[in-house]
Amino acid sequence: MGNSDVQTLLPLLPKCEHHIHLEGALTPELLFDLAKKNNISLPTDDEAFASPAALTARYRNFASLNDFLHYYYIGMSVLITAEDFEALAMDYFRHASDDGVWHADVFFDPQAHISRGVSYDTVLAGFSAASTKAESQFGVSSELVCCFLRHLPVPECVQTFKQEDIQASFRSGAVKGIGLDSSEFGFPPELFEEIYTGAGAMGMRLTAHAGEEAPPAYIQSALDVLKVERIDHGRRLPEDPELLARIAKEGKLLTLCPISNVFLRGVSSVSELPIREFLAAGVQFSLNSDDPAYFGNNYILDNYRAVQEAFDLSVDEWETICRASIRGSWCSDQRKEEMAAKLKEVLDSWKASSSQ
Secondary structure, eight states, X not given: OOGGGGGGTGGGSOEEEEEEEGGGGOOHHHHHHHHHHTTOOOOSSOGGGGOHHHHHHHHTTOOSHHHHHHHHHHHHTTOOSHHHHHHHHHHHHHHHHHTTEEEEEEEEOHHHHHTTTOOHHHHHHHHXXXXXXXXXXXXXXXXXXXXXXXXXXXXXXXXXXXXXXXXHHHHHTSSOEEEEESOOTTOOGGGGHHHHHHHHHTTOEEEEEESSSSOHHHHHHHHHTSXXXXXXXXXXXXXXXXXHHHXXXXXXXXXXXXXXXXXXXXXXXXXXXXXXXXXHHTOEEEEOOBSGGGTTTOOHHXXXXXXXXXXXXXXXXXXXXXXXXXXXXXXXXXXXXXXXXHHHHHHHHHHHHHTO
């Protein structure tokens, strides 16, 4: 059996997704439907908003992360009611289920909605309802991760963190962890130490975007100052061999987003990503879709396939990636055991059929 045959194995693998922004799963079709439903006027001075097809075409030509974020925040304007947020999340969970996702730790950006007059409780109600339905209808478990927008003034982020409705969702367990996203350059992790210290004291799980645009120093700051247990992206980690060795030793999980990195021009092709370096060094990582509706409707299986096409990985290497994904998930130990058992079942069956 050659590694090229592994493409047929990928859909069968039980997957965990740790780096998916629910707002980034807002397809142009749903965006236009919700704009009509909620009487939201889309920009008339940008021809990209002429139709879903025109917007899809524009999404294929982002010049940078900030260019993407411009459209990302416009898209959010159509989300008004709890039902809108539920519809958005359910659309993602359907895709995830089709791709073989068993568990997802999903990001959402409350500040982008509170600033528009949409209450946190509305956002949480919609996403929580979808999470419950996804588990019953698709068998996909999930945890919500509240992200803070690092391009906004730090005091504003701290004030948002301290809101009673947000604190209540942390205490109740409705939200499992916190993250840090949006523009990276110029907004180093240490600026947000107060938020992370407070969240850590509450027993929240901690992650942060680092090393996507910015150098490895941002990754080190996220580890040492914010005390994160995961690094979102981290593609620039190999530029600091000592830090790379440390992350491998400590077992910190990187949540890589291969196709996203290409769309946002961090790399020109998936083959430029340090997948081989990470595997050789023993760095644990998962593969994720980030903002799939904005990146060619490429969901998690598309990222798996792109990595296989670029690196021709072996079955054993895919087992390593999947086991790291399971270990790094923020679900219960029982759920991890279920996924590990499924992975063994899939691999045993695959190897048996391949040896015939």
